[in-house]
Amino acid sequence: MTITTILLLAAAGFFSGAVNAIAGGGTFLTFGAMTLAGIPPISANATSSIVQFPGYVTSTLAYWDEISKRWRSALVLAVVSVIGSIGGSLWLLSLDNPSFRQIVPWLLAAATAIFAAGPWLTPKTTIERSANSPASVIGQFLTSIYGGFFGAGMGIMMLAVLGVTTGGSYHHLNALKNMLAILIAAVAIVVFVSGGVVAWPQAIVMIPAGALGGYAGVWMARRVPQTVLRWCVVAVGVALTVYYFVTG
Template sequence: MSLAMIGLLFLSGFLSGAVNAIAGGGTFLTFGALTLAGIAPISANATSSIVQFPGYVTSTLAYRREIVRNWRGALILSVVSVIGGAAGALILLSLDNPSFRAIVPWLLAAATAMFAAGPWLKPKLSGEHPVNTPASIVAQLVTSVYGGFFGAGMGIMMLAVLGLTAGGTYHNLNALKNLLAMVIAAVAIVIFVGGGVVAWPQALIMLPAGAAGGYTGVWLARRVPQTIMRLIVVAVGTALTVYYFVTG
C-alpha cells in the first residue's frame, strides 16, 4: 500500500468512528475507502464491520451512564441483536462476490436515502428512557439482520425505529444505539473471521483510528451541530452509489 492509501484508510477509520457515535453512517466511509484500496465487496463489507467495532466500544463507554440507567431494556434488545446480527452475517457469507456486488448499489442507495432523511425521522420523545414494546423488539430484530448483512445506515435506522417504537430522549436513544451496534458488529466479526473474508492489513490500519473517532464522536455529539457530518456521509454514500451503478 502507498502512504497516500494508508493515510486515506486511517482517516476514513477515524471519521467513521466519529459519525457512528453521533448518529451512524460510518460504514459508507470505510466501505468506500476499502473499495478504493481494491478490496472485493464482501471482504470490504466484512472488514468494515471489524473497523467499526472499536468505535462502537469507545462510544458505548462514553455513554455508560445512560446505558446503566436502562440496563434491563438494553439487555433484552442486545439478545435480540445477537440473533439478528448472526442471521445477517450468515446470509452475507452465503453469497458470492458477483451476487453481492449486484445488490450493493441498491443497498447503498436505500441507506443513503434513509440517512439523508434522518432529520425528518425524529424520535418520539415520550419519557426520558426508551421503553421496550413488542414493536421495538421486532423492529430491532429486523434492523440487526440488516446490520449483520451490510450495516450502512444501520445507526440512523435504529435511532429512527427505536425512537418511534420505544421513545426516549436523543442521548438515551443514541447510547442504546451505540451499544446495540457494538453487539451486532461483535457477532458479525466472529462469523466473518471464521469465514476468512477479512482484509487484515487494511483493518489493522483502520482499527485504532476507529477507536479514537468513536470516543471523539460522543464529545462532538454533545457539543457540535450534526449538519456537516451528515452532509459528508450523504455525499460519500451518493458517490459510492453512483460508482457501483456505473461500474456494475
C-alpha cells in the first residue's frame, strides 16, 4: 500500500467510526475507500464487516442494562439472525466479483434510500408486542440475510422492521437492534475469514482508526448537527451508486 492509500483508508475508518456513533452509515465510507484503493467488491464488503464490528460491540455494551433485562424474550430472533446471516454471507461467497459487482449499484441505491429515509422510518410507537411473533421472526430473518450479504443500511432497516413488528420505546428497539447486529456481524465475519476474502492489511489500518473515530464521534455529536452528517453519508452513498452504475 502507498502512503496515500494508507491515509485514505485511515481517514475512512476514522470518519466511519465517528458517523456510526452519531448517525450510522459508516459502511458507505469504508466500502467506498476500499473500492478507490482497488480492493475487489466482495473483499471490500467482507472487510467492511470486520471494520464495523468493534462499533457494534461498544454499542451493545452501552445498552447492557436494557439488554440484560430483555434478552430472553429475543432468543428466537437471535437464532434466526444467526441462521439468516450464515445464509447471506454464504450467498455472497458463492458469487464471483463480476457477478457481485453487477448487484452492488442496486444494493447501494437501496441502502442509500433506506438510510436517507431513516428519520421517517424510526419507530415512534411505545406499544410493545411479542418479539417472537411470526411477523417479527420473518422480518428479522430477511433482514439478517441482507446483513450477512451486504450490510450497508442494515441498522436502519432492522430498527424499522423491529418497530413495525414488535413496537416498544426507541431505546428498547435500539438495544435489541444492537444485540442482533453483533450476532449477524460476528457470524458473517467467521464465514468471510474462513472463505479467505478479508483484506487484512487494509483492515489493520482501518480498525484502530475506526475506534478513534468512535471516541471522537461523541465530541463531534455536541458540535456537528446529526442532519449534516447524515446527508454527508447520503452523498457518499449516491456517489458510490453512480460510480458502480457507470463503471459496471
